[in-house]
Amino acid sequence: MLDDAELVPRIQNGDLDAFEALYGKYKNELFRTALAITRDRGVAEELLQDCFLRAYDHIDRVDACSSLRPWLHRIVVNLSYNWSAKKRLRLVSFEDAFDRLLSLPRSSPERAFERQEVMKVVDDAIRSLSMPQRVVVVLFYLQGFSLVEIAHVLDCPVGTVKSRLHNARKGLRRRLIADSRISREMAYDLLSS
């Protein structure tokens, strides 16, 4: 896979193959970020499309030596915010994806049921977060960005990111503990699988 440092100058010179290589490199993780935030596959695809068109428009401003990953995430997160501001957030459950996950072979039907319960609880908990908290949770847990990187992506102080993540974790923990569907054994079952 080509480095961004090699791709950027080529794209800046109008090389469409280089731009396609860049798309191939980042499309899945950007799509997953958009999908985790919006919960809508069609919208996530639109945001991904807009993200790359904007990236192409502004590629001249990019420092060819640095990774495009945070910059591209910044674009897709900003587009997600714009989208949610225009349209009331339509929450589509993680359940479809979980169903696919759960269709994998398991040791017993009971265990599969327990796993499904845990996943649903986690899904409900994440859905309950505010948009800013959900964005931070997605970037931190799904994409593995550090707090400093998230601050860069969101163009806000690290303290703000820490605060959002702290509050999100507090809310998620409270919700998970309070949910009668989840037991410590169930959570461990998911963790050890």
Place this chain on the structure above:
Amino acid sequence: MCESRHDELDVLLERALRAWAADEAPSDRVWANIKIGLRERERRYSAPSNSLRRWWMDALALGTDVLMSARIILTPSLNGGDREWTRRLVVVGQSAVSLHLSIHR
């Protein structure tokens, strides 16, 4: 809050999100639409209105060269706005101040 992720909740969230997203990928339609968008941009860039704009900018640059080679200097001046053509130049140059003509030989 530290960044270590060995807390039970952290592991649960990380695994749940990553398991959920693992196989998610955009359809081929997205890249096809991006290519259409790029072609549309290219078409807009080479549209007649843009060609005219580029031609005008070239003419302006050429005119500036002619003035420079003839050693005709246009300088901002409060007294320069009384002639119609200097007013036009002010508009073209997007200057807030009228221009004053002087010839240096």
